[in-house]
Amino acid sequence: MRKLPLILTPVLLVAFSCAKEDNGAIAGDSSASSAEIIDFGGDGIDDSSIILYVDGSLDTAALRACGITGVRPVFTSTPGKEDLERKFNLDKWFEASLEEGADPRAVAGAVSVVPEIKRIQLNYIMEPASDGKVYPYEGPVAAPATKGPNTPIFNDPSLGDQWHYINSGSKSYAKDAYAGADINVKDVWTNLTTGDNSIIVAVVDQGVKYTHPDLAANMWTGPNGEHGYNFVDNGAIVWDGGEDSSHGTHCAGTIAAVNNNGIGVSGVAGGSGKGDGVRIMSCQIFNEKRGGSSTIVSKAIKYAADNGASIISCSFGYPGGTYRSDKAYRDGNGGANALEAAAIQYFEATRNNAVLDGGIAIFASGNDGDPYATYPGALNDIISVSSFGPDYLPAYYTNYGPGCNIVAPGGEAYHVNTAGNSLLRGMVLSTVPSENEDGADYGYMQGTSMACPHVSGIAALALSYAKKIGKTFTVREFKEMLVTSANDFDTRLQGTKDLYNRTPIELSKYRHMMGTGSIDTWKLMMKIEGVPCLIAETGSNQWLDISSYFGTSSVNLTYLDVEIVSGAESVAFAEEPYVQYGRLFVHPTKIGSCKIKITAVGGGIAVGGDDAIGGMEVSQVVSVISRSDNNKNGGWL
Amino acid sequence: MVIMKKYIFAAVAALLLVSCGGKDDPAKKASGITGDWNLVGIEVKSATLGSETVDVYLSFASDNTFxxxxxxxxxxxxxYTGTYSYSGGDLSGKYADxxxxATSYTVEFNDDGSVMYLTGASGQERDTYRKASIPASVTENAI
Structure with missing residues (x-):
């Protein structure tokens, strides 16, 4: 993990002219600049380009004197999307190629005097949120879960080894496996939905092996037969660059490996074997050790938006600790908004399905073990996912704390079997390219990179189900539902956690730091159907359970506001409602009903913003009916 | 079958009196409670409840389970399931948990026994149920 010191280097230059000094550096000959450059230092930047935010026309000839060999728009404009592109100023971002050997910081300083250049962003490199290692899969071990006597949910032979979907607590996963340490998807698969092939999830990652036998049928296919695009090499998607290139294929399998096809594994939204799985679009931003720059990431995200994706699954981020607040993140990228943040906003404003008015971006929180999430996922309005192991405890590597919104299975090495021997089965099992893995099509990986696609798959299932029952939501409403469809994760955080040959991990540090709790697929589907009213008794003080709105970790959340939005006169509260210990206090004096808006922090104790990383502000409108006769179990009689 | 939704709790003190004239002999209709019922009306001595959707199906079995x-x-x-007791026009019960x-109810019927009125002990609320089969879409998807 790199800690990049903040080095503020305002460049004060005046009239624009550049001269190359003997040592190859670029010097600006001026006395006042039009753009401030904030440099976080470190060497994690692309030394072949810098990013310019331009308002006006550039004199490219003059730029060449500064060591810039060419300037081109970062984004290709898409017909019909011009207004949206302009809304997020995507038309103002340019990528400037540098002379070989040029120092990007020096060039940035030199061109900062150009009046039309309003921001300069060093082209920082993001990295996958995983150690990149694939561990071999021994073949089917555990019997798959069933939906009836001898009737497996899917006939995928390895589903039983995917504890992260259905965890029976079997010791074959790990000696300390915990029943229910999963995403609670079983009943959703058997009763509600397994996916919808009109929902597209873009895996912004390494190239996905679109010919994989357990993925091919669920790959998105574009008008020219393409399954995505390789933004690293500007060409066809590749995945066979060695063992470092399986990350994207693994994430894709978690989202939508083909279900019920008689081979391999299952995917969260992989369908029922009838061609109804959600579709995977491969937006390749890494190729082995190359790629991951801000420009590559941003182009990939815009491509996803322009080609029909409803969700981007982003298992990458800046190196841990690069930025520690939304303001620092934005400033650190040269101005009011980072390039990739603008691309994310563009994506979330692009409507590609009948359910939402935009798209959903989901990020991994990072694997540095830091007490904060990494950016861009740490932005307060973006979902960032932390990781737990088969023991329903925080994974040893996971980032936690501010910026982490929810937790999902990401797998974990170093668990042991009942004999005390190390085993691999506590990690996440999914698809891998056989070219990189000695002919194997499946393998284990661990990381918040693996937790992220679980949530992406769940979001895709939710969109599929909402479409099926005709529900529509705003992007914000959908995020709020997702983040609050969670289970208590704090109760078990006491004492230490022991892993094979590792220092015991003190668990108390994770309390109230693992987002809103662990994601629960069934609860999200019930939210989509609608949450029943809370029933109060007229004339009494009472504390109503709000876990149906905020999840069973509602007692652990920080609440910001309680506001009666309608019906105050109907119920005539004796005093203002408030939330304490995760329960809503009310004292209605009249029979009636009302709606109360409760706002909480979706992860952490404060909403993120300019000053610090923080959680997402989430609101739920709670319907309350006041009756003269009421009991405690919610029954009408 | 009528499924009443978006019930308005109108101020209906008068309505409560309408069917209190003893024209239905509870004892005579004792066996009439058995069967399936659908909530079609809610009346309270109050101002409006609002526009919340409420739909309730009740099924009383002859073995005193509901x-x-x-x-x-x-x-x-x-x-919800449980047991009930019905005697002398008074209905009470307990959930399986x-x-x-929340209260016992006074039971009344219309003339042909197709409509049942349950009035809580407080007298503040009277619910109207109509004989109705319970749709499979309700029974199969309930949780």
Whole structure:
């Protein structure tokens, strides 16, 4: 993990002219600049380009004197999307190629005097949120879960080894496996939905092996037969660059490996074997050790938006600790908004399905073990996912704390079997390219990179189900539902956690730091159907359970506001409602009903913003009916 | 079958009196409670409740067990079961989790026994149920 010191280097230059000094550096000959450059230092930047935010026309000839060999728009404009592109100023971002050997910081300083250049962003490199290692899969071990006597949910032979979907607590996963340490998807698969092939999830990652036998049928296919695009090499998607290139294929399998096809594994939204799985679009931003720059990431995200994706699954981020607040993140990228943040906003404003008015971006929180999430996922309005192991405890590597919104299975090495021997089965099992893995099509990986696609798959299932029952939501409403469809994760955080040959991990540090709790697929589907009213008794003080709105970790959340939005006169509260210990206090004096808006922090104790990383502000409108006769179990009689 | 939704709790003190004239002999209709019922009206001595959707199906079995499917607001039907006691026009019961009903009810029927009125002990609320079969879409999807 790199800690990049903040080095503020305002460049004060005046009239624009550049001269190359003997040592190859670029010097600006001026006395006042039009753009401030904030440099976080470190060497994690692309030394072949810098990013310019331009308002006006550039004199490219003059730029060449500064060591810039060419300037081109970062984004290709898409017909019909011009207004949206302009809304997020995507038309103002340019990528400037540098002379070989040029120092990007020096060039940035030199061109900062150009009046039309309003921001300069060093082209920082993001990295996958995983150690990149694939561990071999021994073949089917555990019997798959069933939906009836001898009737497996899917006939995928390895589903039983995917504890992260259905965890029976079997010791074959790990000696300390915990029943229910999963995403609670079983009943959703058997009763509600397994996916919808009109929902597209873009895996912004390494190239996905679109010919994989357990993925091919669920790959998105574009008008020219393409399954995505390789933004690293500007060409066809590749995945066979060695063992470092399986990350994207693994994430894709978690989202939508083909279900019920008689081979391999299952995917969260992989369908029922009838061609109804959600579709995977491969937006390749890494190729082995190359790629991951801000420009590559941003182009990939815009491509996803322009080609029909409803969700981007982003298992990458800046190196841990690069930025520690939304303001620092934005400033650190040269101005009011980072390039990739603008691309994310563009994506979330692009409507590609009948359910939402935009798209959903989901990020991994990072694997540095830091007490904060990494950016861009740490932005307060973006979902960032932390990781737990088969023991329903925080994974040893996971980032936690501010910026982490929810937790999902990401797998974990170093668990042991009942004999005390190390085993691999506590990690996440999914698809891998056989070219990189000695002919194997499946393998284990661990990381918040693996937790992220679980949530992406769940979001895709939710969109599929909402479409099926005709529900529509705003992007914000959908995020709020997702983040609050969670289970208590704090109760078990006491004492230490022991892993094979590792220092015991003190668990108390994770309390109230693992987002809103662990994601629960069934609860999200019930939210989509609608949450029943809370029933109060007229004339009494009472504390109503709000876990149906905020999840069973509602007692652990920080609440910001309680506001009666309608019906105050109907119920005539004796005093203002408030939330304490995760329960809503009310004292209605009249029979009636009302709606109360409760706002909480979706992860952490404060909403993120300019000053610090923080959680997402989430609101739920709670319907309350006041009756003269009421009991405690919610029954009408 | 009528499924009344978006009930308005109108101020209906007068309505409560309408059927209190003893034209239905509770004892005579004792056996009439058995069967399936759907909530079609809610009346309270109060101002409006609002526009929340409430739908309740009740099924009273002859072995003194009951099954209830309710949707209050939004979402799918919730299933409740338990036992009931009906005697002399008074109805009371207990849920399977041991929780007693919030109140006992005075039961009245219309002339042909197709409509049942349940009035809580407080007298503040009277619910109207109509004989109705319970749709499979309700029973199959309830949780």
């Amino acid at each position: 099954t209830m499917y309710q949707m209050v607001g939004t979402g799918r039907y919730r299933l 041991g929780t007693s009903w």
